[in-house]
Amino acid sequence: MNRLDVIQALMRQKKLKNYLEIGVENGHIFFRIKSTFKIAVDPTFIFDITRRLGKVIINPYNLNNQYFEKTSDEFFERDAQQAFSARKIQLALIDGMHEYRFALRDVENTLRYMDDDGVIIMHDCNPQTVGAAGRFDDWETGEWNGDVWRTIIHLRSQRPDLNVFVLDCDQGLGIVTRQKPESALDFTPSQIDALTYDELVLNRKKWLNLKPEAYFYDHFGLSK
Numbered sequence: 001m002n003r004l005d006v007i008q009a010l011m012r013q014k015k016l017k018n019y020l021e022i023g024v025e026n027g028h029i030f031f032r033i034k035s036t037f038k039i040a041v042d043p044t045f046i047f048d049i050t051r052r053l054g055k056v057i058i059n060p061y062n063l064n065n066q067y068f069e070k071t072s073d074e075f076f077e078r079d080a081q082q083a084f085s086a087r088k089i090q091l092a093l094i095d096g097m098h099e100y101r102f103a104l105r106d107v108e109n110t111l112r113y114m115d116d117d118g119v120i121i122m123h124d125c126n127p128q129t130v131g132a133a134g135r136f137d138d139w140e141t142g143e144w145n146g147d148v149w150r151t152i153i154h155l156r157s158q159r160p161d162l163n164v165f166v167l168d169c170d171q172g173l174g175i176v177t178r179q180k181p182e183s184a185l186d187f188t189p190s191q192i193d194a195l196t197y198d199e200l201v202l203n204r205k206k207w208l209n210l211k212p213e214a215y216f217y218d219h220f221g222l223s224k
């Protein structure tokens, strides 16, 4: 199971349609989504107008796409109010700058415009090596997930209004909904800053509220 399977299952079976993707890159996921309301945000899209038009032919839903070639912070500061004036977000994939506070701002800003029963999916929450799990400036080579795992710990510690778990697939898919949390942590932001990858390894299941793929279907009452 990957992020596309999760998004498509929620769209088909929960009828969640209005879609925001932060961090779109070449549109590998974005262009496949079947929704008449799709917003793409990325400071550097890896596609041109020709590819956009080609994607309309393959998936006609792409005709109505709205593109914002800028950082998510700039988007939320300048464009979000207008973009979501008529329709709220029902599904968001947060996959932009993979650092603790960037991802946290993306979640907090997304929530300001999200329906009560909307779902946020966060990519790269479960890094498997110390090299993949750090801040961008410390990254040297190979896989990089960043420290979005700290964002998960933050949300589980500081937001009693949100239920947060991580599916153990596709580099760790964080799932955030407005619900009473199943369980909570009690870290402060400065404690979260000081956590190490070794500590994450020892506490991975508890801190990330890590769940097997099957949990996703049970939790949302979906069929496979």
Ligand SMILES: C[S@@+](CC[C@H](N)C(=O)[O-])C[C@H]1O[C@@H](n2cnc3c(N)ncnc32)[C@H](O)[C@@H]1O
Pocket (backbone or CB within 6 Å): 021, 022, 023, 024, 025, 026, 027, 028, 029, 030, 041, 042, 043, 044, 070, 071, 072, 073, 093, 095, 096, 097, 102
């Ligand atoms: C891993 S890629 C996204 C992949 C895409 N979501 C997918 O599933 O195929 C990360 C993207 O985040 C973008 N990005 C980096 N900083 C960003 C920011 N501050 N705001 C929004 N997007 C950002 C990068 O330009 C890059 O295209």
